[in-house]
Amino acid sequence: MSDMLYEAPGTLRAALALLSGANGKARVMAGGTDLLIQMRSGRIEPELLVDIKHIPDLRAIALKRGGFQFGSAVTCMELIEHEAFARAWPGVIDGVKLIGSIQVKGRATVGGNVCNASPAADSVPALIAAGALARIVGPDGKRDVPVEDIPTGPGKTSLASGEIVVSFILPKRLPRSGDAYLRFIPRTEMDIAVVGAGVNLTLDRRGFCTLARVSLGAVAERALLVSEAAAALVGTKVDDAALRQLAAAASAACRPIDDKRGTKEFRFKVAGVLARRAAEIALQRAGRKN
Amino acid sequence: MSTMIKYEEKDLKVVGTRPLRPDGVDKVTGRARFGADYSLPGQLIGKVLRSPHAHARIKSIDTSKAEALPGVKAVVTRDDFAEMPVEFALSGELTVNFHDVTRNMMAREKVYYDGHPVAAVAATSESIARKALGLIEVEYEVLPHVIDVLEAMKPDAPLLHEEQYTEGVTPRPDKPSNLAKRMVFSRGDVEAGFRQADVIIEREFNTKPVHQGYIEPQACLASYTEDGQADLWTASQGHFVIRSQCAKVLQMEVSKLRVMPTELGGGFGGKNNIYNEPLAIALSRKSHRPVKMVMTREEVFRATGPTSGANVRIKMGCTRDGRITAAHAELNFQAGAFPGSSVAMAAMCTFTRYDLEHARVVANDVTVNRPKVAAYRAPGAPIAVFGVESVIDEMAKKLGIDPIEFRLRNAAREGTQTYYGPKFGPIGYVQTLEQARAHPHYSAPLGPNQGRGVATGFWFNIGSETSSTINVNEDGTVTLMIGTVDVAGGSRAAMAMMVAEELGIDVDKVRPIIGDTSSMGFNFITAGSRGTFASGMACVAATRQAIDKLRQRVAQIREVPVEAVLWKDGHAVPAGGEAGQFAPMSLADVAKVAGRTGGTIAGHAEINAQGAGPGFGTHIVDVEVDKQTGLIKILRYTVVQDVGKAIHPAYVEGQLQGGAVQGIGWALNEEYVYGDDGVLQNPGFLDYRVPVASDVPFIDTVIVEVPNPNHPYGVRGCGEVPIIAPMAAIANAVENAIGIRLCEQPMSPPRVLKAIDDAAGAKA
Incomplete structure (x- = not known):
């Protein structure tokens, strides 16, 4: 590993600015539970890590217009322990509960699980079945994309350079x-x-x-x-x-x-x-x- | 002095109780220092460049660019190590050949497996060392490789060693081959035995190599001085043997190398041999700096010993009333890159649980392009026993005889002549079978898709060279120096307990430590379940020597003949009768005046322990099979084992449970997966699937105690027997659950589901 810069911006704007200045040599870090392992094994050698856990909006779970929305840096344990969310989407929680150990889930995030783009990621099929959208923010603005369109292959996503998944939007839950x-x-x-x-x-x-x-x-x-x-x-x-x-x-x-x-x-x-x-x-x- | 101390029945105060282990607090608080926890000022970090090929000739190695990298202080290759002649030495239960040892630690003419070391670098940081590895240019001529044991035995197979002519066959073959050695163990007339049989069953079994799976990767720290002396800290099962092997390959005098043991994060046979140790010493010699080397998990999987994968053929015959008339086995074991698998041990354990007039085992040791195998807990025995106990189960079923009853009708007992050599003394096999049959587990009800299986195991256990010292401190406490590494099973506690029992003091007055190689006489490795047997005997001998000195000292102080002084309950007391009366003295009383009445009191023993007691165990397991996914769930598991005497029953139970769990892993999911390119595909714990805690139920244990007459407390050794039976027991349980006999290990879900589908297809 050569020299690497770690930044933990407090706003989305600052995070986007850091990414746009890094010429693609940066990685976004949420929980880091996949990223650090890849770095340690030498598979990736980023020059800049942008830690998004300190951006308040990315850590929120909220009901908006009848549907749940949660930030991409919300940890798995935070989601699991959110009673109303777990009652509405027990299947999503089934998936999230299976990500690593309790200790890992205390760090790991659904945003990271989706963007790591493992074909075997446990939260992804559950989110796809739920009909979740991912909100993406980048240099060209904001777009909402179905989760099934984010991973394109092992370790690959449809995100453009400088883009960040900021939240997941679930539809309003219907009765029965x-x-x-x-x-x-x-x-x-x-x-x-x-x-x-x-x-x-x-x-x-x-x-x-x-x-x-x-x-x-x-x-x-x-x-x-x-x-x-x-x-x-x-x-x-x-x-x-x-x-x-x-x-x-x-x-x-x-x-x-x-x-x-x-x-x-x-x-x-x-x-x-x-x-x-x-x-x-x-x-x-x-x-x-x- | 006589070194063998026989068993004596006596009232026990300490032995058989369950005190906390002396290393326990350090381990739960994180203070315990394992291999990677040692550091020295100015140390460098060493890293190894490994072969990416399964089999290739090394045409050239150019290290100049790596040496030129700032921060790199030394690079070593084959040129830094001497050629070694063929010379054999014992290493744990297996034998090593220094001609091969030196080639395994650093490739010379060829690389023989993915992960084979070709160079090592020492640099001021790990990242520089890694970068330097990338600058070493190795030119390979890639050769065809062979991974599978049966493929390797074919006449046209890629050949690993051009000079390897099969040993043990006459006439000597005229062509070299991968079959390094054939051994035959035989008794009676097997063909005649088969003619007496009413039922004959013949089956073929295959198993995959599995790794010992210790949690702590190999780690060492070496410091070589300008006057040719070296200190080495390393996590091993036997620092004296590590010293011997390093001294040999580095051409050092033994006295110039001092090896310090560290706490061991598991070994299970995999830490009996040198890997990075001589490289670290050589790098330190070249760089004039201490060098630390810690393997990654990937390196552990690619380059340290798994046990053999194997092909096993079993043929057995019995009469209608369930008496075995003949037994034949052919064992084909992968040795890895160099000869010397555990096949000979496996051959001797194949049928040994039974009293057989006619038996023959043919054992083949075969070189393949995989890491050189190492010992793994009862090396080889589980592989052969998987086959035999499966066939026994099938015979019992065919005859409608209860599987435990079938085994009892054929069980080895005291006086049974084995087919490989000795006649058994007192053994507890029958007792384990009877207690298993009487256990509530054996008659508990089963649900749908559930089944119960039984299997049994035998292991020799060994003794060998051992030293021990006790020092009575000035306050009457005792320091016990042990030379056999506590491989984390709790043997330190057991030794301290035996010493406390002998001295008649509380066990917390005895502090056991593991001495380094310069502080005491030679100790063979902790292997073969010998620790508590052999080292325990040495500790007792050392203590009895100290007690003799204590009696002499008291006789001198009290002015009575030594015969008048008896050591009892921690005190020197009058022996009674005409011998003389005096006021008793406690150990502390004598210790207090020891300095001025002739000097400190110590005892030591240097022995070659003989008379290890064979161990036997019977396992019962219940499984449930998910017929739609092939998943096997272990519902209940009971281990019944004769351990001779459980010095510390909790740690004995831990051994029986740990062995069973490792066996469950072997049976269910553990395996080395290679690609067509001969490269290992699963060198990590994510894809090399050892059981996790939630995969196994609480393992119930029943300790049987048939004392070993050749140990003062009757100890046999207990660590290896419990891994032998699980594979067969689980396969038998699966057969009982779904009516399908699985002859391939591991019984992973894809294999089980395929077997279920194949059986359904055959019926349709």
């Missing part, structure tokens, strides 16, 4: 809605998803599914929004036949690789199994009075 995220790991914790599945659905008064979103992680170069799988649920009572179709559509959407974490064949099968199990939990949560 529920979401869930499950991941498969061979251990019980402290591991990385071999397959991840997030399901979010809304029922009408008669119990028919009116809206559904399904997302899969770790089965392609980035987390996928699987509309065919969602379509299998809409208009049904999320019965066994619909769940079978959901599982088949989820498996069909995978484009996995064989790697040290699992085989292709395994990921195809387990994607379907987990999508179904996540849908069953989401269904049960939607049926709860909230």
Whole structure:
């Protein structure tokens, strides 16, 4: 590691100015739980670290126009401990809870999890299923982008140079809605998803599914929004036949690789199994009075 | 002096209790100093350049650019180390050959594995050292490589060592090969035995290499002086053996090298050998500065010893009433880059739990392009036993005999002749089986997709060279100097307890420390479960010598014959009868006047402990299998083991639990994953999956105590037996749960799910 500058600006404007002056040799740091490991292993050698944890707006969780919005530097534990958010989006919390240990979650952020762009990131399929938007601010102003459009491949995002994800915006929660995220790991914790599945659905008064979103992680170069799988649920009572179709559509959407974490064949099968199990939990949560 | 002290039954006050360990407070407060915690003023940081190739000839190494980098103080390569002839030495349970040791620590003609050291740099900072590694130019001629053991045994396989002709076969082969050595252990007439069998089962098993997985990466600090002396701090299982190996490869006199032990963050057999130590000394010699070297986790995985991956074939026959008539095994073990795997140990443990008239084990030691394997807790035994105990389970099932009953019908007992050599003395195998059968776990109900498995293990345990010293301090407290590293199992506590028992004082009056190599006689490595057995015997011998001196001193002070003085409950008391009466003296009373009545009182012992007691264990495990994902969950686990005598039962239980957990990791998820390029793909704890705490239930333990007649307190040693049975026990439980016998380890979810799908396909 050669000389490196660390800055912790207190305003977004100052952070953007630092990034624009750094010619692409800067990295944005939120929790740092991925970044520091990459630096220590020599994979990246940034000349400037811009720590965004000291920007108050990026640390806030708020209800705006009926929907939740939270800053990209909110830590996982802060989100988990926010009771109203956790009640509205238990599936997002399922994902956030799986990021590292409690100690890691005390530092790690959802913003970092999304921008690190691991195809196996646990909060990402849950956010995609939730229909979350990411608010991005950069030299050319502000834009809101669906989370599924942020990671483009392992370690790569659609962010332009100098841009920062500042917050995540979730839609207003409709009655009779529920979401869930499950991941498969061979251990019980402290591991990385071999397959991840997030399901979010809304029922009408008669119990028919009116809206559904399904997302899969770790089965392609980035987390996928699987509309065919969602379509299998809409208009049904999320019965066994619909769940079978959901599982088949989820498996069909995978484009996995064989790697040290699992085989292709395994990921195809387990994607379907987990999508179904996540849908069953989401269904049960939607049926709860909230 | 006679060095062997036999077992005597007596009332115990300290042995068998559970005091806090002497190293406990330092460890929970962070004060304990492990290898990486030592530093010296002016020290440099050493780093190693490693081969990116699995197999290549080194055409040239140019270090000039690295040497020119400001801050770089020394660079060493093969040119800095002498050629070593073929010369063997014991290192833990395995044997090393210095011709290969020197090549493993620093490549000479060829690199043999991804991660093989080719150069080392010492610089004023770690970042400069890293930068310097990038400036070293190595020209390689990349050669074809071979990773798999069966591939390596094929006649046309890429050859690692051009001069390697298989030992142990006649006539000597006319071509070199990767099969370094073949050994055969045999008793009776196996073919005749199979002719008597009503049931014959033959199966093939495969296991992957697994790493010892110690938490503390190898770390050392070396300081070489201008007059040719060196101090070395290193985290090892045996500082005397590290000293021997370093002195040999560096061509130093042994007395000029002093090795200080550090606290050890786990070893499990993986810290018996030198890696960075001679490089650090050589860099210090060249730079005239102390040099510290700490491995990264990636280096630990790529270059320090895992145990062998293996291919195992087992064939066993038995009569209808469950009596084994013949047993045959072929063990093909990966040795890694250089010969010398644990296959011989594995061969001797394969069938040893059973009383067999006809048995044969063929053991093949095979070189492949992987790191040279190191010992790992009961080296080799779990691999062979996985196969045998799976076949036993299948035979019992086929005959409708309870698996524990089947084993009891064939169990080794006192007087059983083994197929590899000795006849057993008193052993507790049958007791472990009987206690397992009587345990509530064995009859507890099971739910759907749940199953129960049983398996058993045997390990020799060893003795060997050991020294120990006790010094009685002026206030009557005692300092105990031990020469066997406490590999974190709590052996220091056990030694202090035996000394306290002998002296008749409280254990907190005895402070045990680990001496350095210059402060006491030679001690072999802490390996083979020998620590509490051998070092315990040396501690008792040293204490008894001190007690003799105490009695003589009291006899002199009280003016009675020494025969009149008895040592009892921490006091010199009259022996009774006609011998003479006197006022008793406590240890503190004698210590207080020791200086002016002839000098301080000490005892020491230098022994080669013999008569280690074999250990046996029986494991019961319950699993649940998720048939849609292939995930195996361990629901309940019980270890029943004969330990001879548990000096400190809590630390014995810790050994039984730790061994079982490492075995569970081996069974479920741990494996080295290589790419087609021969490069290790998972050199880190994220993707090399050891169990985390929440993966395992509380491991229940039952301690069986059949005393070893060759130890004053009956100790056998207990650390290795518990890793032997888990793989087989879990595989048997999975078979019991879902009716599918898994013969490949690890039983990771992708493998299990594929087996479930294949079985469903076969039925359809």
